[in-house]
Amino acid sequence: RKEVEQDPGPFNVPEGATVAFNCTYSNSASQSFFWYRQDCRKEPKLLMSVYSSGNEDGRFTAQLNRASQYISLLIRDSKLSDSATYLCVVNRNQGGKLIFGQGTELSVKP
Amino acid sequence: GAGVSQSPRYKVAKRGQDVALRCDPISGHVSLFWYQQALGQGPEFLTYFQNEAQLDKSGLPSDRFFAERPEGSVSTLKIQRTQQEDSAVYLCASSLLPSQGATGELFFGEGSRLTVL
Numbered sequence: 001r002k003e004v005e006q007d008p009g010p011f012n013v014p015e016g017a018t019v020a021f022n023c024t025y026s027n028s029a030s031q032s033f034f035w036y037r038q039d040c041r042k043e044p045k046l047l048m049s050v051y052s053s054g055n056e057d058g059r060f061t062a063q064l065n066r067a068s069q070y071i072s073l074l075i076r077d078s079k080l081s082d083s084a085t086y087l088c089v090v091n092r093n094q095g096g097k098l099i100f101g102q103g104t105e106l107s108v109k110p
Numbered sequence: 111g112a113g114v115s116q117s118p119r120y121k122v123a124k125r126g127q128d129v130a131l132r133c134d135p136i137s138g139h140v141s142l143f144w145y146q147q148a149l150g151q152g153p154e155f156l157t158y159f160q161n162e163a164q165l166d167k168s169g170l171p172s173d174r175f176f177a178e179r180p181e182g183s184v185s186t187l188k189i190q191r192t193q194q195e196d197s198a199v200y201l202c203a204s205s206l207l208p209s210q211g212a213t214g215e216l217f218f219g220e221g222s223r224l225t226v227l
Binding site: 004006008042043044045046087097098099100101102103 | 143151220
């Protein structure tokens with residue numbers, strides 16, 4: 001079993017839809033949590049950090065449930081430009097090594 | 111350039127050949143990471159340097175894989191006697207601080223796509 005698990009998708013949604021991605025992690029010692037975005041054949045880039053209190057950045061909302069070891073990302077009012085793979089990432093505070101999930105592919109259609 | 115630079119962008123090797131992949135991190139970045147990304151998968155950690163010291167090489171899949179960063183800036187990932195299962199994108203990332211655990215921000219290069227025939 002992988003340390004960080006995601007539904008690989010693809011999620012195909014119309015413009016304007018709300019879409020939610022889920023992620024679970026197995027190591028309870030994990031300290032920090034993030035979502036990265038990766039466009040097709042490009043490098044991953046940090047989208048946002050995830051805090052226990054939940055945090056929002058425009059149309060994007062991230063949530064963390066430490067008790068359930070569960071992380072989520074909600075995208076409201078989807079845009080065509082949101083089409084990408086979303087990677088769930090955790091850090092165990094061991095030299096800054098980030099552990100990536102498989103990624104969830106999102107395709108937003110007109 | 112301002113970002114992480116990797117070369118070559120594409121490499122085709124015959125099985126059994128040795129390959130060397132280069133990473134030029136952002137100037138002044140202390141930490142450097144190598145990740146391997148297979149098709150349809152997330153990046154898998156290979157190794158981590160803090161300046162010239164290789165602090166973690168737990169992700170290197172076999173002793174055919176070797177990485178170095180002799181002067182604390184440019185790094186090279188070497189794969190000896192390549193196998194077909196080595197085909198993947200090799201991503202290099204750097205970060206300013208010794209540990210980016212808190213901020214999580216790694217700056218990735220575009221990767222070196224290795225195809226082993």
